Amino acid sequence: MANLRTLISSTFAALAVGTTLAAPAQAQDYKIGDLKITMPWTRATPVGSKVGGGFMRIENTGKESDFLIGGSSPIAARFEIHEMAMDKGMMKMRELPEGLEIAPGKSVELRPGSYHVMFMELKSPMKEGEKVKGTLKFKRAGTIEVEYRVDALGAKAPGQGGGHGSGSGKH
């Protein structure tokens, strides 16, 4: 019996340690008001490129709509909120003048090929592995400081390589 208790408590202890170790590696979550922002990330930009996209998931746990209406970053002169879509082989981009709505009880994914924030007039290229600071401004919740992790050029999801099948995109 004593053995069983030891076993159980050591299992829990191991689980607890595992969780603590695993959690900080990935989680980059922020909370402001009713909004939860998960893992902001961006991608390395080619030398000479003046723009970069920022991505994250925003969840609204509240009862009213909120809108991402702006933001800033010290690395860029300007900051915009865009939607991208492919339409019959054509890449279409548009600015969302009213901001991006996050409906109550829903979450919105900002990702490559879809909604994203744009860092415009970059002061220098973003390099893989770096962190980029910035703010996000919401109509209701207000302004919050976040940090974006810079992933590989051409990465399609956070933590992914640069679009090469074998993962050797980082030459």
Place this chain on the structure above:
Amino acid sequence: MLRIIRIGAWIASAALVVALATLVWLGPSNKAVRDVIFADFGAPINLATHDGGRLTSADLKGKPFAIFFGFTYCPDVCPTSMLELTNTIKDMGKDADKMRFLFVSVDPERDTQEHLKLYLSNFDPRIMGLVGTPEEIAALAKGYRAVYEKVPTKEGYTINHTATIYLMDAKGKLAGTLAYQENAASRLAKLKRLVGAGA
């Protein structure tokens, strides 16, 4: 009576569109059909290159090429496409030297030759950048059925544009396309076939 003729004409043209679309759909497997439909596909090239030279259609004679219309202020499609192309060129090995790779800027206003040179330094050196006047670029894009349009944003503009890479054979005829984010194996197979190295 006029009304019937008009309706008839509409039906006839709709049928023609469907027929053409079917032919285009079957196209990749039927070279003869494709050659007829796309007989006038493409346009003469005579543009400044990113490294300060000039490229004309004569330079391309007898060599297949891949051509893409983009711009350096493009946040997603262009760098991703050029990165994928760079990877495919590496995968091709020596076969890549049997063809040319062209990046035409559809943003003459911001993409100077020097700026394009800096931008392309991120990618395989065999990708050649081309710049021209708005009129030169418009004429070239028209020949390739590539479309682009300026979209104003709060304090500037971005550009909507065709994200397809066109593959032209050694005779300057359309041989196929690479779609945005087409998988690596398929891209490699198409380019190898284009240079006659088998798929």
